[in-house]
Amino acid sequence: MTVVGGGASGQFVLLATNSSHLDPKHWPQPEAFRPERFLLESGGRTGPADPPAFAPFGVGPRMCVGNKQAVIAAKSALVQLYRRFTFSLHARQRLPLRTRTAMTHAPRDGVWVSVHAR
Ligand code: HEM
Known part of the structure; x- marks a missing residue:
């Protein structure tokens, strides 16, 4: 996952989710509308091997608390x-x-x- 900025205390960190969500390394044909890629029963997966590569709600302790809702x-x-x-x-x-x-x-x-x- 791409991180812009530093990780040291007091620094602003921005997760570049747009680039990881469109990364063909994790998502074959990332621009194609293939919602079945998220269905396990269709042979898809809910996330790539590297979970932070799918992070529409952020990751870690500050992840969106409303994500399920x-x-x-x-x-x-x-x-x-x-x-x-x-x-x-x-x-x-x-x-x-x-x-x-x-x-x-x-x-x-x-x-x-x-x-x-x-
Ligand atoms: C499609 C809808 C939504 C998206 C895409 C979204 C996305 C996000 C993202 C990217 C963050 C930042 C996570 C981070 O800093 O790493 C966030 C934080 C947050 N979201 Fe959402 N969100 C959505 C809906 C909601 C809803 C419905 C609620 C409340 C019911 C909510 C409440 C919050 C709160 C309180 C935070 C701050 C969490 C914290 O800083 O500890 N969000 N959201």
Whole structure:
């Protein structure tokens, strides 16, 4: 995992999670949308051999205390949405997707999708 800055007492440490999450050494075809890579039953894995290489919630004693709640909320929301609608990429969406990195890594200008009721 890439660490910017020092680790000595009183110094600011920034985990460059964006670079480790896109590292093909840990994540084959990191740009590909392959959510099954996280499913153990699909032969995937929940994290690479080096756990800090997957750290959307940070690592160690200061790891996000809301990480479980955040994942459950995201799963619940997605289940509700996918039960009612289907989603596909809209022709207006240009690829590759332009992203921006701040507190989180996200699409820079949103994502154009077509939504249809099931
Ligand atoms: C997708 C949603 C979320 C993401 C990506 C996220 C991510 C993070 C990250 C990267 C950190 C810094 C960890 C570090 O310093 O190493 C953090 C800290 C923290 N998060 Fe979250 N978080 C999320 C949701 C939540 C929720 C829902 C809560 C509360 C219910 C929460 C509460 C906290 C708190 C209190 C800290 C500070 C922990 C500490 O410094 O000891 N977060 N979060």
